[in-house]
């Protein structure tokens with residue numbers, strides 16, 4: 823009885839640690855889930871970006887002419903982005919997502935989601 827009385831709070835504390843720690847870990851790395859692509863001088867940079875599932879990728883047009891970021895397979899589609907405008911998309915499935923600028927189709931890039 824005495825042993826059980828001491829052991830129970832210890833068990834509860836261990837159980838709590840076990841339950842709490844995974845969520846603490848997940849909250850420790852929010853930056854890993856976000857990524858940025860810069861559009862400058864007719865180039866998406868970086869041209870290929872690799873992100874974890876659930877990541878949000880934000881494209882920012884820092885060029886002085888308008889561009890778009892449009893998925894080749896129709897997964898996402900920005901409006902025409904003027905200078906300093908942004909477009910974000912959250913990738914919920916693993917895969918490779920090629921995209922291009924509809925105004926300048928030779929501008930291409932790729933998002934790899936793992």
Ligand SMILES: [Cu+2]
Nearest residue numbers: 889923925926
């Ligand atoms: Cu363009």
